[in-house]
Amino acid sequence: MSLRELSSIINAPELGADELMRCALGVKTAEVEAYCAVSGLGKTTVQEVADRLDKSRPTTQRLLQSLVEKGLATREEELIGLGGYKFVYAAVPPEKLKMAIKGMLDKWYSKMVGELEDLPSKIEEMGCPRRFSR
Numbered sequence: 518m519s520l521r522e523l524s525s526i527i528n529a530p531e532l533g534a535d536e537l538m539r540c541a542l543g544v545k546t547a548e549v550e551a552y553c554a555v556s557g558l559g560k561t562t563v564q565e566v567a568d569r570l571d572k573s574r575p576t577t578q579r580l581l582q583s584l585v586e587k588g589l590a591t592r593e594e595e596l597i598g599l600g601g602y603k604f605v606y607a608a609v610p611p612e613k614l615k616m617a618i619k620g621m622l623d624k625w626y627s628k629m630v631g632e633l634e635d636l637p638s639k640i641e642e643m644g645c646p647r648r649f650s651r
Contacts, residue, residue, distance in 0.1 A: 541618040541625075542587060551580040552589050556608040560593075563604065581606050588617055 526532060526540050535549045544552075554569040555561055567577035584590035589609055594602045609617075632639075 537618055538589075538614070541621045542589070544583075544587060544589070548580055548583055548587075548589070551577070552584055552608055555581070555584070555590055555606055560605045560607050562606070566606070584608075589614065 523540065526536050529536070532540075535546070538544050538549050538552070539546070550570060551566060554566050558565055558569065563574055563578050563581060566581060567574045570577060570580075572580075581590060581592070585592045585606070591607050591609065592604050593607075595605045596602050
């Protein structure tokens with residue numbers, strides 16, 4: 518996310534859930550759409566999500582895998598006849614998503630406050646001329 522996009526989100530009078538997810542969790546718009554599709558379908562398969570999103574199966578599979586890696590969805594094996602299995606996906610509940618975003622924001626805030634303490638020396642390390650009055 519660019520600084521311009523971040524500034525736009527911070528200065529917006531109101532934020533949507535998609536903006537919170539993109540900003541705090543680093544998800545892409547397509548991943549937000551996939552999360553919504555999985556949320557609406559309950560336990561679902563790659564093909565069902567692909568049909569809902571009107572995307573190819575491989576693209577949908579990558580989106581779902583990304584959601585699982587980011588903790589926004591779960592993946593389980595479900596047995597089917599004759600010893601086979603398929604993967605089913607489910608979106609994490611909004612309350613869990615809220616806690617993930619809050620945790621990320623708390624972590625980011627702590628890191629920024631710590632980094633801010635070192636800002637003067639970091640500016641000197643960058644080789645900026647010392648023309649500031651103290």
